[in-house]
Amino acid sequence: MKSLTEYLTFNVKTRRAFVNITPDIRKLVTKSNVQEGLCLVNAMHITASVFINDNESGLHNDYEKWLEGLAPHEPIEQYDHNKTGEDNADAHLKRQVMGREVVVAITKGKLDFGPWEQIFYGEFDGRRPKRVLVKIIGE
Numbered sequence: 133m134k135s136l137t138e139y140l141t142f143n144v145k146t147r148r149a150f151v152n153i154t155p156d157i158r159k160l161v162t163k164s165n166v167q168e169g170l171c172l173v174n175a176m177h178i179t180a181s182v183f184i185n186d187n188e189s190g191l192h193n194d195y196e197k198w199l200e201g202l203a204p205h206e207p208i209e210q211y212d213h214n215k216t217g218e219d220n221a222d223a224h225l226k227r228q229v230m231g232r233e234v235v236v237a238i239t240k241g242k243l244d245f246g247p248w249e250q251i252f253y254g255e256f257d258g259r260r261p262k263r264v265l266v267k268i269i270g271e
Contacts, residue, residue: 136164136268142180144258147205147223150192151253153182153264157236158243160266167241169270173251174233177262179223181230181254184245199226199256223257230254238270 138160142151153173161171175182185191203225208214211221234251237244253264 133269133271134164134166134169136160136166136266138163138266139176140253140264140266141261142253142255142264143261144255147256147258148196148199148226149255149258150195151255152187152250153253154187154243154250157251157266161238161241161243161268164268164270165241166238166268166270169238169268171236171238171243172233172265172267173236174265174267175227175253175262176265179220179227179255179257180262180264181227181232181256182234182264183230183252183254184234184236184249185252186248187250187252195230195254199229202226202229220257226256227254230256238268 140156157173173182203222205222208219213221
């Protein structure tokens with residue numbers, strides 16, 4: 133069995149952002165030489181997410197509004213977590229909703245997506261470097 137482990141680092145300039153990382157993941161699948169297997173993509177920080185959906189700006193705006201409605205950033209005093217000196221409780225909650233990781237099948241050396249599917253890094257408390265683990269296994 134072949135395997136590849138790589139780490140991608142993101143440092144978005146804003147508190148929140150969605151970054152399409154599909155091209156990066158495709159390059160790593162090619163590098164792995166895995167023809168049949170699995171690709172795990174995992175956000176390694178508790179205020180960031182990895183998820184699969186459509187690469188459409190209206191949808192990303194809808195996510196932003198929806199997540200802010202579920203867990204608004206302000207007032208920061210509304211969250212017990214922020215009493216520790218942090219101001220990112222909302223980011224933890226947003227990550228919980230959007231998910232920690234995705235697993236995508238690799239078939240004939242390519243990511244085996246459904247129509248319109250892309251992999252995204254979701255940042256909910258940015259402005260500092262954060263890592264994403266990519267683990268590819270298979271034959």
